[in-house]
Structures are given as structure tokens and as C-alpha cells.
Amino acid sequence: MTLAVIGSGFGRTGTKSLKAAVERLGFGPCHHMHEVVEHPEQVAHWPALAAGRTVDWNAVFAGYRSQVDWPGAHVWRELAAAFPAAKMVHTVRPEEVWWSSFSKTIGKLMASYRALPLPPHIIAILDAWGELAGKVTFGGRLDDRDTAIAAYRRRSAEVQEAIPADRLLVFDVADGWDPLCRFLDVPTPAEPFPHHNLRADFWEVLGGEPA
Numbered sequence: 001m002t003l004a005v006i007g008s009g010f011g012r013t014g015t016k017s018l019k020a021a022v023e024r025l026g027f028g029p030c031h032h033m034h035e036v037v038e039h040p041e042q043v044a045h046w047p048a049l050a051a052g053r054t055v056d057w058n059a060v061f062a063g064y065r066s067q068v069d070w071p072g073a074h075v076w077r078e079l080a081a082a083f084p085a086a087k088m089v090h091t092v093r094p095e096e097v098w099w100s101s102f103s104k105t106i107g108k109l110m111a112s113y114r115a116l117p118l119p120p121h122i123i124a125i126l127d128a129w130g131e132l133a134g135k136v137t138f139g140g141r142l143d144d145r146d147t148a149i150a151a152y153r154r155r156s157a158e159v160q161e162a163i164p165a166d167r168l169l170v171f172d173v174a175d176g177w178d179p180l181c182r183f184l185d186v187p188t189p190a191e192p193f194p195h196h197n198l199r200a201d202f203w204e205v206l207g208g209e210p211a
Contacts, residue, residue: 001062001063001064001065002058002083002085002086003061003064003065003066003067003082003083003086004027004066004083004085004086004087005022005030005065005066005068005086005088005089005184006066006067006080006083006086006088007066007067007068007069007073007088007089007090007091008073008076008088008089008090008155008163009068009069009073009089009090009091009092009155009171010091010098010102010155011070011073011102011105011106012093012098012102012105012106013091013092013093013098013173014091014093014172014173014195015032015068015069015073015091016032016069016196017173017193017194017195017196018030018068018089018091018171018173018180019032019034019068019069019196020194021173021177021180021193021194022066022068022089022180022184024194025180025181025186025189026186027065027066027184028065029063029064029065029066030064030065030066030067030068031061031064031066031067031068031069031072032068032069032072033069033070033071033125034069035064036125037121037122037125040119043121043125043128045059045060046071046124046125046128046129046132047124047125047128049128049132050127050128050131057078057079057082057083067079068089068091070133071125071128071129073133074129074132074133074136074137076088076159077162080163087167087168087169087183087184088159088163088167088168088169089168089169089171089180089183090156090159090160090163090168090169090170090171091171091172091173092170092171092172093172093174095149095152095153096149098149098152099145099148099149099152102148103145105202106142107142107143107148108210109126110126110129110130110134110142112210113126115210137151138151139151156170169183171183173193173195176192176193177189177193
């Protein structure tokens, strides 16, 4: 099994909904941060990468047909090269809506996670995320709106510059099945497009939102 779909969009751009959608379309299982949280054996790859060691992408994504969300989205260039037949889906949403969601979820978590009663493997993946996306993408300034939105814009521009248009879909999950199904060349399901991972969903898997 090899990756057929690669997601380059930031967390909080509908990546959990996209995970459910691509799995429904036959491109599952789909790797996502929730997979790392639920499968501790997944974690070791990412601290190794954060420490500058080489990782085997086929081993990292063994058993998966697609990948969306962080941590995989941080290495979208490497994945695009490692899986040249895969199609790229770059999730977007209005940037102020994204920032509002990010600041109340991922940003808040990264500011407080060491004080929370989290399992060691979750601490380890958050440590790795901080070294990777936290420092490299956001310059360590997760609480700064302008810095975060600049990073958000930069990622979209970089992806669209690097990936040929026939290999890339810039996708807002609010647009539903049609653009995704056309891009992946699969039939459109009759049921509604899945919408997941509201703010409460994010905190539920971590034991509740801190005060």
C-alpha cells in the first residue's frame, strides 16, 4: 500500500472532515494527528524527524492510503517527492476563521500541554510538533495572529507554486463532495459530506479543554 492522496493544509482547515471523506471514497485508512494519538507506535517517527534523523516514508505511512493534517502536512514536499503518483489536496478556509479556530485549539494546547495530565506518547508528539511546525512554520509564535496568518498564506502560496495544477486541488470542505470527487475521479456519494472536529471534538480526545 502507498499514499494516493496527500494533504498539505494546516490543522483546523477541515482536515478531520477530509479524512472521513477520503476514507468514504476508498482512500483509507487516512493518516491524521488523531491516528498518532490513538496509535502510540506511530509517534517514534516524528521525534526522530525533529531531531534531524532520516525517516523512511514508506515505513511511516505503512498501511495508509492517504494522509492529511499535521504532522504529515509539515513534510508535504518530501511526501510529494516520495509518492509521485499521489494527488495533493490543500485544504483552506477563510483565514480569520482559521485563526480563530487555531488559536482556541492547537495554539492553546501548545501553550498548556505540559501542565495537562496527558499520556507520555501525546507529550512526545506535541514536543515533536513544536520542533517541526511550531518552530519552523510559525517561528515559535503560536499566539501571534499576524505571524500565524502570514504562515498560513505562505503555505498556500508555496504549495501552489511547487505542485503542478493537474496534481493539486485547493479545497474548502464547505464546497462538499463535487470538487473532491471530480479531482479524485470517483463517483459522488449520495450522503452529505462529513463535517467533523468542532472545537469540542478537538478537546474531547485530550480529556477536555483546560480553563
